[in-house]
Amino acid sequence: xxxxxxxxxxxxxxxxxxxxxxxxxxxxxxxxxxxxxxxxxxxxxxxxxxxxxxxxxxxxxxxxxxxxxxxxxxxxxxxxxxxxxxxxxxxxxxxxxxxxxxxxxxxxxxxxxxxxxxxxxxxxxxxxxxxxxxxxxxxxxxxxxxxxxxxxxxxxxxxxxxxxxxxxxxxxxxxxxxxxxxxxxxxxxxxxxxxxxxxxxxxxxxxxxxxxxxxxxxxxxxxxxxxxxxxxxxxxxxxxxxxxxxxxxxxxxxxxxxxxxxxxxxxxxxxxxxxxxxxxxxxxxxxxxxxxxxxxxxxxxxxxxxxxxxxxxxxxxxxxxxxxxxxxxxxxxxxxxxxxxxxxxxxxxxxxxxxxxxxxxxxxxxxxxxxxxxxxxxxxxxxxxxxxxxxxxxxxxxxxxxxxxxxxxxxxxxxxxxxxxxxxxxxxxxxxxxxxxxxxxxxxxxxxxxxxxxxxxxxxxxxxxxxxxxxxxxxxxxxxxxxxxxxxxxxxxxxxxxxxxxxxxxxxxxxxxxxxxxxxxxxxxxxxxxxxxxxxxxxxxxxxxxxxxxxxxxxxxxxxxxxxxxxxxxxxxxxxxxxxxxxxxxxxxxxxxxxxxxxxxxxxxxxxxxxxxxxxxx
Amino acid sequence: xxxxxxxxxxxxxxxxxxxxxxxxxxxxxxxxxxxxxxxxxxxxxxxxxxxxxxxxxxxxxxxxxxxxxxxxxxxxxxxxxxxxxxxxxxxxxxxxxxxxxxxxxxxxxxxxxxxxxxxxxxxxxxxxxxxxxxxxxxxxxxxxxxxxxxxxxxxxxxxxxxxxxxxxxxxxxxxxxxxxxxxxxxxxxxxxxxxxxxxxxxxxxxxxxxxxxxxxxxxxxxxxxxxxxxxxxxxxxxxxxxxxxxxxxxxxxxxxxxxxxxxxxxxxxxxxxxxxxxxxxxxxxxxxxxxxxxxxxxxxxxxxxxxxxxxx
Numbered sequence: 002x003x004x005x006x007x008x009x010x011x012x013x014x015x016x017x018x019x020x021x022x023x024x025x026x027x028x029x030x031x032x033x034x035x036x037x038x039x040x041x042x043x044x045x046x047x048x049x050x051x052x053x054x055x056x057x058x059x060x061x062x063x064x065x066x067x068x069x070x071x072x073x074x075x076x077x078x079x080x081x082x083x084x085x086x087x088x089x090x091x092x093x094x095x096x097x098x099x100x101x102x103x104x105x106x107x108x109x110x111x112x113x114x115x116x117x118x119x120x121x122x123x124x125x126x127x128x129x130x131x132x133x134x135x136x137x138x139x140x141x142x143x144x145x146x147x148x149x150x151x152x153x154x155x156x157x158x159x160x161x162x163x164x165x166x167x168x169x170x171x172x173x174x175x176x177x178x179x180x181x182x183x184x185x186x187x188x189x190x191x192x193x194x195x196x197x198x199x200x201x202x203x204x205x206x207x208x209x210x211x212x213x214x215x216x217x218x219x220x221x222x223x224x225x226x227x228x229x230x231x232x233x234x235x236x237x238x239x240x241x242x243x244x245x246x247x248x249x250x251x252x253x254x255x256x257x258x259x260x261x262x263x264x265x266x267x268x269x270x271x272x273x274x275x276x277x278x279x280x281x282x283x284x285x286x287x288x289x290x291x292x293x294x295x296x297x298x299x300x301x302x303x304x305x306x307x308x309x310x311x312x313x314x315x316x317x318x319x320x321x322x323x324x325x326x327x328x329x330x331x332x333x334x335x336x337x338x339x340x341x342x343x344x345x346x347x348x349x350x351x352x353x354x355x356x357x358x359x360x361x362x363x364x365x366x367x368x369x370x371x372x373x374x375x376x377x378x379x380x381x382x383x384x385x386x387x388x389x390x391x392x393x394x395x396x397x398x399x400x401x402x403x404x405x406x407x408x409x410x411x412x413x414x415x416x417x418x419x420x421x422x423x424x425x426x427x428x429x430x431x432x433x434x435x436x437x438x439x440x441x442x443x444x445x446x447x448x449x450x451x452x453x454x455x456x457x458x459x460x461x462x463x464x465x466x467x468x469x470x471x472x473x474x475x476x477x478x479x480x481x482x483x484x485x486x487x488x489x490x491x492x493x494x495x496x497x498x499x500x501x502x503x504x505x506x507x508x509x510x511x512x513x514x515x516x517x518x519x520x521x522x523x524x525x526x527x528x529x530x531x532x533x534x535x536x537x538x539x540x541x542x543x544x545x546x547x548x549x550x551x552x553x554x555x556x557x558x559x560x561x562x563x564x565x566x567x568x569x570x571x572x573x574x575x576x577x578x579x580x581x582x583x584x585x586x587x588x589x590x591x592x593x594x595x596x597x598x599x600x601x602x603x604x605x606x607x608x609x610x611x612x613x614x615x616x617x618x619x
Numbered sequence: 620x621x622x623x624x625x626x627x628x629x630x631x632x633x634x635x636x637x638x639x640x641x642x643x644x645x646x647x648x649x650x651x652x653x654x655x656x657x658x659x660x661x662x663x664x665x666x667x668x669x670x671x672x673x674x675x676x677x678x679x680x681x682x683x684x685x686x687x688x689x690x691x692x693x694x695x696x697x698x699x700x701x702x703x704x705x706x707x708x709x710x711x712x713x714x715x716x717x718x719x720x721x722x723x724x725x726x727x728x729x730x731x732x733x734x735x736x737x738x739x740x741x742x743x744x745x746x747x748x749x750x751x752x753x754x755x756x757x758x759x760x761x762x763x764x765x766x767x768x769x770x771x772x773x774x775x776x777x778x779x780x781x782x783x784x785x786x787x788x789x790x791x792x793x794x795x796x797x798x799x800x801x802x803x804x805x806x807x808x809x810x811x812x813x814x815x816x817x818x819x820x821x822x823x824x825x826x827x828x829x830x831x832x833x834x835x836x837x838x839x840x841x842x843x844x845x846x847x848x849x850x851x852x853x854x855x856x857x858x859x860x861x862x863x864x865x866x867x868x869x870x871x872x873x874x875x876x877x878x879x880x881x882x883x884x885x886x887x888x889x890x891x892x893x894x895x896x897x898x899x900x901x902x903x904x905x906x907x908x909x910x911x912x913x914x915x916x917x918x919x920x921x922x923x924x925x926x927x928x929x930x931x
Contacts, residue, residue, distance in 0.1 A: 088786060183783075481772075
């Protein structure tokens with residue numbers, strides 16, 4: 002069995018140390034907004050770079066970063082020490098397990114959660130202090146004992162040697178104690194539930210923020226001493242996996258009641274809830290959105306990241322991405338409107354076999370046998386917009402020997418070229434790195450020494466494979482099932498139904514330069530569907546298209562989405578934003594889709610079905 | 620109580636002739652009543668058949684009748700919760716006045732929650748008994764082809780088998796593969812572990828199980844690599860425990876370890892026993908929940924038994 006890498010383990014900053022993250026860090030456009038001395042809410046799907054960016058704020062990463070000039074600027078101007086507080090699914094599930102085991106003891110349950118999470122936050126702060134002493138204040142390390150004595154006292158640790166490593170052990174031991182309390186106390190007080198939370202050790206009363214404040218004050222006095230003190234930036238990763246009480250607290254504290262502290266929080270593109278907060282975006286905190294929404298330009302970052310990945314495969318390789326992958330056939334080029342150009346020929350070819358396109362041309366006073374114009378308005382409003390639709394419809398159709406128009410079993414390759422690769426990645430670094438790495442791997446196996454460009458076939462196959470793997474990963478997601486009109490479904494069924502809806506309109510409906518290609522979650526959308534969308538948006542399977550700069554309203558309703566362009570590949574959709582439809586309308590076919598999937602054991606072949614409704618052209 | 624040791628018993632005739640308590644499951648599988656019928660000549664103070672509250676289909680009615688004839692008390696139970704098992708055990712042992720108890724649990728058709736709950740009960744409960752000799756029996760099934768996969772809806776620690784550990788170390792995932800398509804893959808994508816290892820049953824009683832497991836998990840196995848994949852014999856828990864224990868102890872220095880047994884129940888039992896003995900392990904269940912496929916599995920005439928001794 003060969004050992005292949007996947008999008009989900011190849012570049013996962015969660016598994017890397019800050020130094021390792023820094024070694025391959027490519028600066029995204031949002032980085033400067035992140036490190037500036039303000040609180041930030043960093044929103045994005047999985048793989049969009051949230052953890053990478055937070056880890057890059059830490060001292061070990063900044064010191065390891067080879068871009069010394071930029072590192073120095075950030076370190077000088079950031080004016081804060083970043084404390085990275087990680088979380089993951091494992092921790093989230095363990096906390097949930099603990100919570101569920103104490104369902105009959107709600108008071109105790111809440112205190113256990115707070116004590117456990119507080120211990121974790123304090124340990125993260127301890128780790129940061131150790132790094133700071135090592136890298137920034139080595140000459141003051143002899144004050145470490147004094148600092149540790151303060152931490153031991155204020156954090157209510159007992160019988161702990163005053164060194165930071167022993168404090169870590171004490172906090173690890175505390176978690177074990179908490180776990181033991183959960184089991185023993187529940188047994189002991191099973192018949193007297195009021196008593197279960199009585200006489201708990203005093204560390205159960207610790208408030209995480211108070212404990213952090215006093216520790217940072219001690220650090221400022223004892224370690225930094227007379228030097229200029231900085232703020233402390235508490236960087237909480239994956240807020241969606243934090244207990245709800247911590248989410249609520251952080252979203253309130255981001256307002257900035259203590260000026261010594263900043264908060265840098267990462268979370269999903271859509272918040273589940275928003276605690277009552279008086280915080281105002283831009284005044285109290287900045288929102289950074291790390292996905293390819295309508296107004297975001299990501300191609301230049303993709304280009305830099307791609308060239309960095311290419312260099313990792315061959316440090317002597319100086320190829321530009323556009324040399325290696327060529328240009329996408331779906332991009333408009335200069336002179337493309339002219340007679341004899343590829344677009345001109347394609348439009349003539351499609352007009353011969355697609356009556357509705359012929360009629361479209363005629364409506365716009367364009368000749369189906371020679372569609373040209375010198376009018377800049379026509380070129381911009383018609384030709385530019387028509388091009389991807391023309392190419393897609395043409396790629397799916399063929400004329401048989403008998404002159405009959407049929408749908409192809411396998412469309413002609415359309416997804417290749419540097420722009421297509423960047424768009425299909427949705428600007429998601431993890432996804433892009435996998436695609437580029439896979440292309441480089443295949444190229445090295447197949448390379449013609451004289452060729453500079455990776456063959457179109459390899460590019461298309463790789464992108465299709467990425468799309469397939471992405472869909473497989475979506476199909477395996479938990480917490481993503483529901484029931485709609487008597488049929489149990491998974492969120493992958495919803496995504497496929499949406500994709501098929503868009504595809505049918507694009508390929509078989511009347512020709513239009515603005516087909517349906519996005520959906521708005523309307524209030525008629527059943528709750529069962531809404532509940533499954535969380536994983537879809539977290540995984541980047543659906544993309545929030547038009548977030549308002551100052552709006553972080555939780556929930557999905559009245560928000561506009563598109564499918565990830567990676568899923569668009571699966572459904573042969575253009576990589577563009579198009580008109581919207583209500584989600585409740587495009588999921589009407591969901592029960593039918595689920596039934597067919599159950600009956601035939603796999604995704605129904607809509608392509609095959611489309612072939613049967615032949616275009617009656619000749 | 621503490622788990623002292625666990626021993627495989629190769630011959631059902633080596634089992635005691637008398638039990639204080641026997642618990643089985645009355646479900647929709649043909650094999651659910653096989654071992655209780657085999658043991659009909661054995662004395663017992665009490666016999667309980669936990670009856671699933673849902674999916675009274677396939678061989679369920681037949682099994683209910685058989686348990687009735689064998690004089691088992693049928694207790695309705697929710698397959699998603701171990702509560703019924705705990706209540707049954709609590710009620711039995713609350714009035715138990717001997718120092719030593721012999722309990723047989725036939726987990727052939729039980730959900731993981733049920734037999735995990737039993738182990739949890741013996742691990743944590745305080746009652747007068749000084750020693751419990753627990754016999755866990757299982758009847759392997761004939762091969763039946765897997766049904767189309769149903770998406771996972773549950774991925775979490777089994778109740779009583781989750782820990783609390785600071786997330787200052789990465790996670791390592793050890794999966795026992797099942798034969799339904801790519802269930803392990805979903806777990807891998809969900810947990811994002813730093814290291815992943817997989818066990819699959821080989822030799823099995825039917826070679827088709829092995830082929831199906833490898834075919835239906837090929838994508839997952841390609842991802843983790845052959846060097847991280849291990850075959851284990853279904854009937855030899857001792858060898859498997861030795862290997863698995865060594866792996867887990869090696870991992871725990873650097874990682875938080877999750878055991879996720881998705882396949883044959885003897886491997887699930889092994890993981891639960893290991894987590895009972897070595898509390899640094901989480902044991903997770905991965906399931907499609909209510910949408911899980913149903914198989915009317917028949918027995919092949921073999922019985923696998925593991926005897927575990929708990930002492931105060």
